[in-house]
Amino acid sequence: FKMWVNPYGTEAEKWVEVFGERLRFMDKFIEFDVKLQSNRVFGFGERLAHFQLPPGTQTIWNHGQPSPLDDGFTGGKNMYSSHPFYVNHLKDKNKFMAVYFRNTNAQDIIIEEAADKNYRVTHRTIGGIIELFLFFPNTMEQVLRKYHTLIGKPHLPAFWSIGSQQSKWGYRSIWDLKRTIRSYEQYEIPLDAVTMDIDYIHEYEIFTVYTERFPNL
Numbered sequence: 001f002k003m004w005v006n007p008y009g010t011e012a013e014k015w016v017e018v019f020g021e022r023l024r025f026m027d028k029f030i031e032f033d034v035k036l037q038s039n040r041v042f043g044f045g046e047r048l049a050h051f052q053l054p055p056g057t058q059t060i061w062n063h064g065q066p067s068p069l070d071d072g073f074t075g076g077k078n079m080y081s082s083h084p085f086y087v088n089h090l091k092d093k094n095k096f097m098a099v100y101f102r103n104t105n106a107q108d109i110i111i112e113e114a115a116d117k118n119y120r121v122t123h124r125t126i127g128g129i130i131e132l133f134l135f136f137p138n139t140m141e142q143v144l145r146k147y148h149t150l151i152g153k154p155h156l157p158a159f160w161s162i163g164s165q166q167s168k169w170g171y172r173s174i175w176d177l178k179r180t181i182r183s184y185e186q187y188e189i190p191l192d193a194v195t196m197d198i199d200y201i202h203e204y205e206i207f208t209v210y211t212e213r214f215p216n217l
Helices: 140-151 174-186
Strands: 023-026 029-036 041-043 056-060 085-089 096-101 107-113 119-125 132-138 165-168 193-196
Touching: 085 140, 096 119, 096 140, 132 140, 165 174, 174 193
Parallel strands: 165 193
Antiparallel strands: 023 029, 029 119, 041 085, 056 107, 085 096, 096 132, 107 119
Protein backbone atom coordinates (compact mmCIF):
# COMPACT_ATOMS: atom_id res chain seq x y z
CA PHE A 1 0.00 0.00 0.00
CA LYS A 2 1.96 3.03 -1.26
CA MET A 3 1.03 6.68 -1.45
CA TRP A 4 2.48 9.96 -0.35
CA VAL A 5 0.83 13.27 -0.97
CA ASN A 6 2.33 16.61 -1.86
CA PRO A 7 0.84 18.29 -4.95
CA TYR A 8 4.00 20.36 -5.37
CA GLY A 9 6.10 17.24 -5.93
CA THR A 10 8.69 17.64 -3.17
CA GLU A 11 9.20 14.24 -1.54
CA ALA A 12 10.98 15.86 1.40
CA GLU A 13 7.77 17.65 2.31
CA LYS A 14 5.36 14.72 2.48
CA TRP A 15 2.08 15.79 4.03
CA VAL A 16 0.45 12.36 4.20
CA GLU A 17 2.17 9.04 3.66
CA VAL A 18 0.93 5.44 3.58
CA PHE A 19 4.12 3.93 2.16
CA GLY A 20 4.50 0.48 3.71
CA GLU A 21 1.57 1.02 6.08
CA ARG A 22 -1.30 -1.38 6.82
CA LEU A 23 -4.37 -1.89 4.66
CA ARG A 24 -7.03 -4.47 5.46
CA PHE A 25 -10.32 -4.41 3.56
CA MET A 26 -13.13 -6.89 4.22
CA ASP A 27 -16.90 -6.77 4.12
CA LYS A 28 -17.26 -6.02 7.85
CA PHE A 29 -13.81 -4.73 8.73
CA ILE A 30 -11.60 -2.01 7.27
CA GLU A 31 -8.26 -0.86 8.65
CA PHE A 32 -5.66 1.43 7.15
CA ASP A 33 -2.86 3.68 8.38
CA VAL A 34 -2.06 7.29 7.57
CA LYS A 35 1.33 8.67 8.57
CA LEU A 36 1.37 12.41 9.28
CA GLN A 37 4.09 15.03 9.12
CA SER A 38 3.96 15.97 12.80
CA ASN A 39 2.45 14.93 16.14
CA ARG A 40 0.16 17.96 16.43
CA VAL A 41 -3.32 16.53 15.78
CA PHE A 42 -6.71 18.06 16.59
CA GLY A 43 -10.25 16.78 15.98
CA PHE A 44 -12.23 13.53 16.09
CA GLY A 45 -15.16 15.13 17.93
CA GLU A 46 -17.32 14.99 19.85
CA ARG A 47 -15.33 14.26 23.00
CA LEU A 48 -14.21 15.81 26.26
CA ALA A 49 -10.44 15.58 25.93
CA HIS A 50 -7.23 17.50 25.44
CA PHE A 51 -7.44 19.96 22.56
CA GLN A 52 -4.24 18.52 21.07
CA LEU A 53 -4.81 14.78 21.00
CA PRO A 54 -2.24 12.49 22.66
CA PRO A 55 -1.53 8.93 21.53
CA GLY A 56 -4.44 6.62 22.27
CA THR A 57 -7.75 5.32 20.96
CA GLN A 58 -10.60 7.63 20.00
CA THR A 59 -13.98 5.97 19.40
CA ILE A 60 -16.44 7.52 16.96
CA TRP A 61 -20.05 6.36 17.42
CA ASN A 62 -22.88 8.53 18.76
CA HIS A 63 -23.35 7.74 22.43
CA GLY A 64 -23.89 9.70 25.64
CA GLN A 65 -21.50 9.03 28.49
CA PRO A 66 -22.24 9.54 32.20
CA SER A 67 -18.50 10.21 32.77
CA PRO A 68 -17.28 11.39 29.40
CA LEU A 69 -13.69 12.46 30.18
CA ASP A 70 -11.66 10.84 27.38
CA ASP A 71 -8.08 10.01 28.28
CA GLY A 72 -7.57 8.11 25.02
CA PHE A 73 -6.30 5.01 26.81
CA THR A 74 -9.24 2.68 26.34
CA GLY A 75 -11.54 4.21 23.72
CA GLY A 76 -15.30 4.02 24.15
CA LYS A 77 -15.60 7.55 25.55
CA ASN A 78 -17.45 8.91 22.52
CA MET A 79 -20.27 11.41 23.02
CA TYR A 80 -23.29 12.73 21.15
CA SER A 81 -21.95 13.34 17.64
CA SER A 82 -19.46 11.82 15.21
CA HIS A 83 -16.88 13.81 13.27
CA PRO A 84 -14.22 11.57 11.66
CA PHE A 85 -12.21 14.64 10.72
CA TYR A 86 -8.86 15.84 11.99
CA VAL A 87 -6.34 18.59 11.40
CA ASN A 88 -2.56 18.20 11.41
CA HIS A 89 -0.41 21.22 12.21
CA LEU A 90 2.58 20.86 9.90
CA LYS A 91 6.24 21.56 10.51
CA ASP A 92 5.74 24.86 8.72
CA LYS A 93 4.06 26.60 11.65
CA ASN A 94 1.75 28.59 9.36
CA LYS A 95 0.31 25.58 7.57
CA PHE A 96 -2.31 22.98 8.41
CA MET A 97 -3.78 20.07 6.50
CA ALA A 98 -6.87 18.01 7.24
CA VAL A 99 -8.22 14.51 6.65
CA TYR A 100 -11.88 13.48 6.51
CA PHE A 101 -12.84 9.80 6.45
CA ARG A 102 -16.47 9.77 5.32
CA ASN A 103 -17.89 6.63 6.87
CA THR A 104 -21.01 6.29 9.05
CA ASN A 105 -20.06 3.01 10.73
CA ALA A 106 -18.62 2.73 14.22
CA GLN A 107 -14.92 3.58 14.21
CA ASP A 108 -11.85 3.41 16.38
CA ILE A 109 -9.08 5.85 15.62
CA ILE A 110 -5.72 4.77 17.02
CA ILE A 111 -3.08 7.48 17.30
CA GLU A 112 0.48 6.32 17.92
CA GLU A 113 3.99 7.62 17.56
CA ALA A 114 5.99 6.38 14.59
CA ALA A 115 9.76 5.83 14.76
CA ASP A 116 10.38 9.45 13.74
CA LYS A 117 8.17 10.72 16.62
CA ASN A 118 5.49 11.90 14.21
CA TYR A 119 1.99 10.43 14.42
CA ARG A 120 0.57 7.44 12.64
CA VAL A 121 -3.24 7.41 12.57
CA THR A 122 -4.95 4.04 12.16
CA HIS A 123 -8.55 4.14 10.93
CA ARG A 124 -10.52 1.03 11.92
CA THR A 125 -14.20 0.59 11.09
CA ILE A 126 -16.73 -2.22 10.73
CA GLY A 127 -18.02 -1.55 7.24
CA GLY A 128 -18.52 0.79 4.32
CA ILE A 129 -15.80 1.89 1.93
CA ILE A 130 -12.64 3.97 2.11
CA GLU A 131 -13.77 7.44 1.10
CA LEU A 132 -10.93 9.67 2.19
CA PHE A 133 -10.76 13.43 1.60
CA LEU A 134 -7.49 15.36 1.98
CA PHE A 135 -7.48 19.12 2.42
CA PHE A 136 -4.08 20.38 1.40
CA PRO A 137 -1.94 22.72 3.47
CA ASN A 138 -2.98 26.25 4.06
CA THR A 139 -4.03 28.34 7.03
CA MET A 140 -6.41 26.76 9.52
CA GLU A 141 -9.24 29.02 8.34
CA GLN A 142 -8.76 28.09 4.69
CA VAL A 143 -8.56 24.36 5.45
CA LEU A 144 -11.81 24.53 7.44
CA ARG A 145 -13.48 26.51 4.67
CA LYS A 146 -12.61 23.72 2.22
CA TYR A 147 -14.04 21.15 4.63
CA HIS A 148 -17.33 23.02 4.98
CA THR A 149 -17.52 23.47 1.23
CA LEU A 150 -17.61 19.67 1.05
CA ILE A 151 -19.97 18.83 3.94
CA GLY A 152 -22.14 21.96 3.82
CA LYS A 153 -22.19 25.13 5.84
CA PRO A 154 -24.04 25.54 9.15
CA HIS A 155 -27.58 26.89 8.98
CA LEU A 156 -28.33 30.31 10.40
CA PRO A 157 -30.01 29.61 13.76
CA ALA A 158 -33.34 31.09 14.77
CA PHE A 159 -32.95 34.45 16.51
CA TRP A 160 -34.40 33.24 19.82
CA SER A 161 -31.96 30.32 19.94
CA ILE A 162 -28.93 32.59 20.38
CA GLY A 163 -30.40 34.22 23.47
CA SER A 164 -30.18 33.14 27.11
CA GLN A 165 -31.21 29.52 27.58
CA GLN A 166 -31.57 27.13 30.50
CA SER A 167 -31.24 23.37 30.23
CA LYS A 168 -30.98 20.61 32.79
CA TRP A 169 -31.31 16.88 33.25
CA GLY A 170 -33.32 16.06 36.35
CA TYR A 171 -36.63 17.94 36.19
CA ARG A 172 -39.03 15.52 37.89
CA SER A 173 -42.22 17.20 36.70
CA ILE A 174 -43.65 20.11 34.74
CA TRP A 175 -44.18 21.89 38.06
CA ASP A 176 -40.45 21.73 38.81
CA LEU A 177 -39.83 23.34 35.46
CA LYS A 178 -42.41 26.08 36.04
CA ARG A 179 -40.87 26.90 39.44
CA THR A 180 -37.53 27.38 37.74
CA ILE A 181 -39.03 29.73 35.18
CA ARG A 182 -40.75 31.75 37.92
CA SER A 183 -37.42 32.07 39.74
CA TYR A 184 -35.85 33.56 36.62
CA GLU A 185 -38.71 36.08 36.48
CA GLN A 186 -38.46 36.81 40.21
CA TYR A 187 -34.74 37.63 40.05
CA GLU A 188 -35.02 39.33 36.64
CA ILE A 189 -32.59 36.97 34.94
CA PRO A 190 -32.92 36.99 31.12
CA LEU A 191 -34.43 33.78 29.76
CA ASP A 192 -35.35 33.19 26.10
CA ALA A 193 -35.79 29.41 26.07
CA VAL A 194 -35.86 26.37 28.34
CA THR A 195 -34.81 22.96 27.07
CA MET A 196 -35.70 19.75 28.88
CA ASP A 197 -33.65 16.58 28.80
CA ILE A 198 -35.13 13.06 28.60
CA ASP A 199 -37.08 13.43 31.88
CA TYR A 200 -40.39 14.03 30.07
CA ILE A 201 -40.17 10.73 28.14
CA HIS A 202 -42.10 7.70 29.42
CA GLU A 203 -39.68 4.91 30.38
CA TYR A 204 -37.11 6.51 28.04
CA GLU A 205 -39.13 5.42 24.99
CA ILE A 206 -38.63 7.87 22.16
CA PHE A 207 -41.66 9.87 20.93
CA THR A 208 -43.54 9.33 24.21
CA VAL A 209 -44.50 11.67 27.07
CA TYR A 210 -44.75 10.82 30.77
CA THR A 211 -48.19 12.41 31.01
CA GLU A 212 -48.55 11.99 34.80
CA ARG A 213 -45.51 14.19 35.44
CA PHE A 214 -45.68 16.30 32.29
CA PRO A 215 -49.34 16.76 31.35
CA ASN A 216 -50.45 18.91 28.40
CA LEU A 217 -47.17 18.73 26.50
